[in-house]
Amino acid sequence: MRERRVLVVxxxxxxxxxxxxxxxxxxxxxxxxxxxxxALAVVEADPPDVILLDMRMPILDGWGFAxxxxxxxxxxxxxVMTAAQDAARxxxxxxxxxxxxxxxxYDDLVTVLDRTGSAA
Amino acid sequence: xxxxxxxxRACPELSAIELISVSNQVLFIGLFAVVAWRAVRxxxxxxxxxxxxxxxxxxxxxxxxxxxxxGISEDPAITALSLVLLNAAPFAMxxxxxxxxxxxxxxxxxxxxxxxxxxxxxVASFSFWAELVEVVxxxxxxAVGGYAAVAFATEARRTxxxxxxxxxxxxxxAGLFITAIVALFIGxxxxxxxxxxxxxxxxxxxxxxxxxxxxxxxxxxxxxAWREPDLRGFLERSVHLTGVADDRSAIAQLxxxxxxxxxASGASIxxxxxxxxxxxxxxxxxxxVEHPDGAFVAGQAxxxxxxxVVIDAEAMDPEHADAYRAAxxxxxxxxxxxxxxxxxxxxxxxxxxxxxFVEDDLWLLELLANQAAVLLDARxxxxxxxxxxxxxxxARLKEEFLSAAAHDLRxxxxxxxxxxxxxxxxxxxxxxxxxxxAGIGRIVREARRLRDLVSELLDAQRLExxxxxxELAPVDLCQLVETVRDRHSGHGSRIELSRPDPxxxxxxxxxxxxxxxxxxxxxxxxxxxxxSPEIVVENIDGEARIAVVDHGIGxxxxxxxxxxxxxxxxxxxQSITDTGLGLGLYICxxxxxxxxxxxxxxxxxxxxxxxxxxxxxxxxxxxxATEEPAAATSWSAPVGKGVVxxx
Numbered sequence: 001m002r003e004r005r006v007l008v009v010x011x012x013x014x015x016x017x018x019x020x021x022x023x024x025x026x027x028x029x030x031x032x033x034x035x036x037x038x039a040l041a042v043v044e045a046d047p048p049d050v051i052l053l054d055m056r057m058p059i060l061d062g063w064g065f066a067x068x069x070x071x072x073x074x075x076x077x078x079x080v081m082t083a084a085q086d087a088a089r090x091x092x093x094x095x096x097x098x099x100x101x102x103x104x105x106y107d108d109l110v111t112v113l114d115r116t117g118s119a120a
Numbered sequence: 121x122x123x124x125x126x127x128x129r130a131c132p133e134l135s136a137i138e139l140i141s142v143s144n145q146v147l148f149i150g151l152f153a154v155v156a157w158r159a160v161r162x163x164x165x166x167x168x169x170x171x172x173x174x175x176x177x178x179x180x181x182x183x184x185x186x187x188x189x190x191g192i193s194e195d196p197a198i199t200a201l202s203l204v205l206l207n208a209a210p211f212a213m214x215x216x217x218x219x220x221x222x223x224x225x226x227x228x229x230x231x232x233x234x235x236x237x238x239x240x241x242x243v244a245s246f247s248f249w250a251e252l253v254e255v256v257x258x259x260x261x262x263a264v265g266g267y268a269a270v271a272f273a274t275e276a277r278r279t280x281x282x283x284x285x286x287x288x289x290x291x292x293x294a295g296l297f298i299t300a301i302v303a304l305f306i307g308x309x310x311x312x313x314x315x316x317x318x319x320x321x322x323x324x325x326x327x328x329x330x331x332x333x334x335x336x337x338x339x340x341x342x343x344x345a346w347r348e349p350d351l352r353g354f355l356e357r358s359v360h361l362t363g364v365a366d367d368r369s370a371i372a373q374l375x376x377x378x379x380x381x382x383x384a385s386g387a388s389i390x391x392x393x394x395x396x397x398x399x400x401x402x403x404x405x406x407x408x409v410e411h412p413d414g415a416f417v418a419g420q421a422x423x424x425x426x427x428x429v430v431i432d433a434e435a436m437d438p439e440h441a442d443a444y445r446a447a448x449x450x451x452x453x454x455x456x457x458x459x460x461x462x463x464x465x466x467x468x469x470x471x472x473x474x475x476x477f478v479e480d481d482l483w484l485l486e487l488l489a490n491q492a493a494v495l496l497d498a499r500x501x502x503x504x505x506x507x508x509x510x511x512x513x514x515a516r517l518k519e520e521f522l523s524a525a526a527h528d529l530r531x532x533x534x535x536x537x538x539x540x541x542x543x544x545x546x547x548x549x550x551x552x553x554x555x556x557x558a559g560i561g562r563i564v565r566e567a568r569r570l571r572d573l574v575s576e577l578l579d580a581q582r583l584e585x586x587x588x589x590x591e592l593a594p595v596d597l598c599q600l601v602e603t604v605r606d607r608h609s610g611h612g613s614r615i616e617l618s619r620p621d622p623x624x625x626x627x628x629x630x631x632x633x634x635x636x637x638x639x640x641x642x643x644x645x646x647x648x649x650x651x652s653p654e655i656v657v658e659n660i661d662g663e664a665r666i667a668v669v670d671h672g673i674g675x676x677x678x679x680x681x682x683x684x685x686x687x688x689x690x691x692x693x694q695s696i697t698d699t700g701l702g703l704g705l706y707i708c709x710x711x712x713x714x715x716x717x718x719x720x721x722x723x724x725x726x727x728x729x730x731x732x733x734x735x736x737x738x739x740x741x742x743x744x745a746t747e748e749p750a751a752a753t754s755w756s757a758p759v760g761k762g763v764v765x766x767x
Contacts, residue, residue, distance in 0.1 A: 012531055014562045018538040021559065025542065083530035085523055103533035106541035 003029040005046075006113065009039040009065070010054040010081065019052060019081075022106055028113070036060030040068060047074060050116050052100070055082045055090050066094035077116050140322040145181045147329040152178035154337045164431075166219040166476070169212055170336055176208035177297075203242040203257065206301065210261055211235040213268035213294055220287075220476050221275050231264050254305045261305075265298040275476070280383035282346040282480050286335045293331030300324035347484065354381040354488055361495050370499060371402050378488050382481065384471040385448045389457070389492065390418050391465040399465060416440055421454035422466035427482055428454045431474045448472045453481055455489040457496065464496050524687055524702075525577045532566035532573070539563050579635075580686065580703045583710040590714055595630050596623040597664045597735065598657050604637045605655055608645065615641065619657040624664040626737040628715055633735070636708045636719075637666065640731045643704065644670035648728065663717075663734045671728035680721055684709040708733075 006028045008019050013034075020030040031048060033039035037060040039051070051069075055062035066078060077097040080090055081104070091099035098112050152174035159167040183202040187193035214231040217223050238260045242253050272294055276287035300321045307317035334342065357377035361370045371389050378387035390399035390411075398410040399419055414423040417437060421428040430452045434441040444450070449470035457464045467489040475481040539559050546553055598619040605617045637655075644653035648670030656667040673692050675683055682688045689702040705719075712719040717735040724730045 012535075014535040014539075014566055015531065017558070017562060018535045018542070021556075022538055022542050025545070083527045083534075085526070102530040103537050105537045106545065109538065 003027065004050065004113075005029040005031065005048040007031045007033060007039060007042055007048040007051045009033045009036065009051060009057070009062075011035055011057045012054070015054070015081075019109065022109055023113070026110055026113075036062065036065030036068070039065055040072075043069065043074060043076070044072075047076060049076070050113060051076055051078045052081055053078050053096070055080060055084065062090070063094060066096070070095075079112055079116055137319055137322055140319075140326050144322060144325045144329055145185060147326070147333070148174060148181055149178045151329060151332055151337065158337075162478075164478070166216065166474075169215040169219055173209055173212035173216065174332070174336075176205050176212055180205035180209075200243045203253070204239040207235055207239050207242070207257065207260060209297070209301075210265035210268065213272075214264055217268050217271040217275075219474075221271065221278075221473060223271070227267070231267075234260055234264060251309060254309050258302050258305050261298050261301050265294065265301075269294040269298060278383075279476065281350040281381065281484075282343065283383070283476055285346045286338065286477055286480070289331045289335035289338075291335075293328045293335055296324045296328035296331060300328055343480070347480070350381045350484060351487060354378065354491065358491065358495055361499065368402055368406055368408075370495075372406075374492055374495065375402070378467060378469060378492070381484060381488060382469050382471075384469045387467065387469045388418065389465055389467050390422065391496075392422065392463055394463065416443070417452045418454045418466045418468040421468065422456050422463070425456045425458065425463070427456070427486060428452070429475070429478055429482065430454075433470070444470075451475060453478075453485050455482075455485045457489045457493045459493050459497050462497065464493050467492055520687065521577075521581070525573075528573050529570060532569045535566040536563055536570070539566075576703050576707065579707050580710075583707060583714075590629040590632065592627040592629055594625050594738065595628050595633070597626050597628070597633070597666065597737070598624050600628075600630065600634060601637055601655055601657050601666055604634055604641055607638075608641050615652055616654040617657070618654070620659055624657065624659055624737050626664055626715075626735050628735065629711075632711045633715070636711050636733060637668070639704045639708050640668040640733070643731070644668050644672070644729070648672035659737070660734075662737060664737045666733045666735070667730055668732075669724055669728070669730045671724060671726065674723055674727055674729050675721060680723075683721060684719065 004027075006023055008016050008023070008030060009032075010016050010019070011034050016032045016034075020032060023030045031042050031046070033042050035057040039053075040060070042048070043051075053062050053065065060068075062080065062082075069076065069078075078094065080087060080094070080096045080099040081102060082090060082099070083102040084090060087099045087101040090096075097116050100108060100112055152171070155167065155170045155174050159171040180202040183198060183205060184193060187195065187198040187202075192198055211231055214223070214228065218228060238256055241256055245253060269291055272287055272291040276284050276291055279287055303317050303321035303324065307314040307321065310317075338346070354377050357380070358374055361373055371391070375387045375389050378389075379385070388401055390401050392399055392413060393410075396410075397413050399413050399415075399422060400408045400410050403409055411419060413419055417428055417430050417433055430436050431450075433444040433449055433452050437444070444452075447470060450472045451474040452468055452470045453475060454466055454468035456466050467485065469481075469485060539562050543556060543559055543563075546556065601619065602617060605615050609615050641653065641655070649672035651671045653668060653670040656665075656669065658665045658667075675690050676692055679688075679690050683690060684705050686706040687702040688706075709719050712733055712735070715735055717733060719731065719733045722730045722732065
């Protein structure tokens with residue numbers, strides 16, 4: 001069975017590194033992007049199975065990225081990661097599959113991805 | 121025919137004089153009836169003297185009318201009686217002057233003596249020395265009546281509003297009445313003039329009685345018209361008071377509007393505190409004083425909930441005589457300020473002499489008290505709602521603060537939590553595995569970031585709640601800036617510092633000012649682009665001026681005024697990093713302002729930002745290092761809140 005590939009999109013380097021390290025231990029293949037524009041380029045090059053998406057980012061934010069992704073016809077499930085209080089609403093805004101409210105821990109991350117995988 | 125013709129020529133002339141004469145007699149008797157009825161209801165001295173005035177005139181008129189009916193009008197006794205009654209009129213006017221504004225005792229005495237002499241002369245000698253009596257009577261009318269008329273005129277000029285109009289009418293009436301009487305006597309002295317003078321006298325008397333009616337018993341519609349300007353003036357001055365934020369200023373303005381509507385020496389408003397049963401009054405100095413709610417004339421009007429007129433406050437309430445004297449409050453009228461639901465307080469107007477036309481003053485006072493009730497009631501509603509708005513605003517700010525705090529703490533917390541759980545599992549799976557230096561580094565970095573965010577939040581919170589207590593001590597600001605510069609130059613970059621040679625000593629809370637400079641230098645490094653920032657310290661106009669200059673991205677034009685606001689982050693900064701709270705410059709501003717200084721931003725020529733801080737320095741600029749420690753206690757804090765720390 002092919003490794004599940006996850007794209008981690010966040011402008012905070014430490015968040016990307018932490019999430020990637022956990023996912024790698026859990027057996028995922030991880031790609032990283034620091035904003036929506038970079039993330040689109042990664043998707044175009046090699047579409048992932050799941051996208052972990054921060055919402056507030058420079059250059060192209062989460063909303064812009066999600067809109068463009070759908071416009072280009074990629075049905076990839078998105079999991080919103082945000083520190084904002086209205087995480088659930090933002091996830092609904094962009095028709096995300098799930099959301100992770102910061103601060104989340106190791107198990108939160110793994111559980112969400114497992115569920116997203118079985119749903120996808 | 122001739123006789124008939126003569127009569128037919130003479131009759132209209134005679135009947136015109138006769139008609140006016142009869143009208144005058146009817147009007148004077150009518151006026152007497154009106155003022156007498158008022159004196160029965162309110163037997164004040166002024167009302168009694170007014171009754172005396174018109175009683176005398178009506179009496180003289182009545183006696184001569186009855187005399188002519190009985191065919192004894194030529195009888196010396198009848199003539200003497202009507203003369204005595206007529207002479208009582210100027211004497212009553214003199215008494216009225218005394219009631220309205222006071223006259224010297226000798227004037228009263230002289231007036232009474234003259235009245236007695238002239239009357240005695242009329243009784244004793246009119247029958248055989250009529251000319252002498254007539255000349256003396258003319259003199260008496262001109263002197264005593266003239267004095268009274270001039271006094272009425274002076275009083276009319278001193279007063280205002282409806283009182284002034286009524287006093288003016290009284291003055292005109294008195295002048296015309298004296299003219300009429302003098303004309304009658306001149307007609308008697310010079311029979312050749314008799315016909316023309318008689319007509320003039322009757323016309324003057326008619327005008328006099330009409331003027332007296334206006335003055336002493338104005339009809340309701342004239343009263344309304346005369347009161348209107350006072351009322352309008354009060355309303356114009358007080359209508360905006362619902363919006364005046366400061367209670368004291370609103371009440372002081374209301375008091376002054378009321379005093380000015382009356383032309384009184386002053387007015388005072390007591391505001392009731394129902395729970396404590398006191399009335400609060402504003403002193404001239406702007407402080408509140410409290411008195412039990414039954415004390416003073418005003419307090420009695422409040423506790424009885426009815427209007428009061430006190431002509432001699434010192435006599436009526438001797439306990440507070442000194443206070444009344446000090447306020448120039450000889451006469452006081454007071455009315456409760458109440459709405460249907462609520463007793464708000466009391467309005468009193470005071471003057472150094474009794475009100476002339478009490479019923480008008482009471483009417484106006486009651487109206488002003490009602491108006492004040494509406495205003496104060498509306499004000500308390502406005503104030504309640506603005507207090508409510510302020511509470512809501514405070515709650516909203518707190519909410520905003522908490523949510524910003526929560527948001528900014530979550531990101532580093534995610535790293536600390538996720539990363540340490542990861543390390544924990546690694547160790548559990550393989551205790552011999554090498555330590556993950558990168559992971560530990562991330563934890564340490566983010567934990568430090570958490571620490572900084574927490575202290576930033578606490579700083580802002582503390583400043584928000586009324587400022588920090590500054591521990592002021594003399595500090596060389598050049599040296600302080602140098603310390604901060606050295607800390608930042610350690611990380612490979614070099615920050616240029618230009619400073620004057622002598623120390624610039626200011627009384628500051630050192631850690632706080634270090635925090636400000638630290639923050640500015642950190643910003644300059646973070647947003648300063650490739651070239652290093654510079655710091656310039658100068659002594660400009662007795663202030664230490666610290667400029668932190670960078671050549672970076674600068675601040676967008678429209679945002680320069682807002683960068684010192686809480687939670688404000690420049691739009692070009694947000695795209696660089698999402699980590700700041702937008703509190704740094706806000707905290708800087710608050711700290712600098714607490715020190716009595718200023719902080720502002722200027723664009724750096726050629727691009728970038730220059731942040732400037734100006735702090736007061738001591739005039740002597742002595743370096744604290746060379747001073748004895750004891751000298752430090754003599755340094756004064758630049759702002760009231762500061763405390764001088766022991767050196």
